[in-house]
Amino acid sequence: MPALLELICPAGSLPALKAAVDNGADGVYLGLKDNTNARNFAGLNFDAKSLTEGIRYAHNKGVKVLMALNTYPQPDTVSRWHQAVDTAATSGLDAIILADPGLMAYARKVHPNLRLHLSVQGSATSYEAVNFYRERFGIQRAVLPRVLSLPQVENVVNNTDVEIELFGFGGLCVMVEGRCLLSSYACGDSPNTFGACSPGHAVRWQQTPKGMETRLNGVLIDRYADDEKAGYPTLCKGRFDVQGETYYALEEPTSLNSMEMLPEMARIGIAAIKIEGRQRSPAYVAQVTQVWRAAIDAVKKDQAAFKPNPAWMAQLNKVSEGSMSTLGAYYRPWK
């Protein structure tokens, strides 16, 4: 039977992985402690020991483990990415999530039995693009960027054999996935090569008489009054002076929450729902996994009667960036 609405949850540490497994994830995704993945933060992620223990724990409970290798290798350090693929292939992982075609070619050639997923960072938005990756590299699943409406997603699903995974919940960005260079302008590092949008070394928060200031490499990107909710310290979520007016010129800090569209996603045949947040703590993973497990079970039981429980929505809003959420591009009545 093809996969339907598998719940794929983030793990930045072994306790987070266990929280996902214990609260009902069908799969967890994780990364190594370096810039081979797009959550390259100090102290986060897995080394050989925690990876082995994490895979053992998840597999004992029938939960899949996926590894994100979703940054773009650079010529002088490409061996690090190749080693990461080799580690994934020999450690018994269920799939790797890739964005770079060169890395896909390597994985396909050296480890033909390793299951490949196309990362959201690959930025494939059409079935032609998805099928191209299928033909050339044998990918078995694609994570679609968060820029398509559900009818557009359905068009992709109807024209490919590749399983389609959608983001269900978590932080949103400007969604120029795999192409975004915004943070490079302020700090010289971009998520595609460094593995983080706003590296910790460049971020400074400071409480001042005017409010809490967020700076990226010295550049003031936002100032919050005491009663204002905060967002991640990324340029895309900053407030800027544009022709004398200061406002969120690119986007407001907010999280995606697509729960009310779950019945439609089930009807279309979406293989998996991804929860964002490898940078977050085990407490978040436990809370969000629990809510989405209950919601997906409810949809599978009775699609027509499904309505998001208000308590679930309140719980998700509580952990959301800026404490609010949106359906993003999924719901767009116009074409």
Next chain:
Amino acid sequence: MKLPNFPKPLARFVSTLPSWPASRAFAAAGNLLAWPALRELDWSHVAGRRFRVQVSDLGLKLYFTVHANGFRALHNGLADVTFTATAQDFARLALRLEDPDTLFFNRRLLIEGDTNLGLSVKNMLDAVELETAAAGMPAGMGRVVMKLRHLAQR
């Protein structure tokens, strides 16, 4: 059970205390309760860096460093990184009931100074299993911590 706020009269009393004895008490308690689980971590990049924990509702400021042998109290002064939150929120963080990013979005947690240092310590602590930490605590304290977490979760 919701973790209670710190009682106001007691908070007023605590805020009058000098920070050096409080920092010493914190370091001693940390070495006794938490260090058995934390000693396995690689603290080399953190050694000698100065931490300040400000408990905002108590007006309490704790200064300390972390070395290969555990926590060491410091006299007040400059800190490399400062964490500010209420006693209740620090307790919820320690019991793994709250996610620091959630508290940050809600303006209940502030990290000032060297963000990378703060982030790295947060992630290192996240990678320690609470059960392991509790098992390393002396005199049944671990059971008390797990019980408290269980009660506060409901």
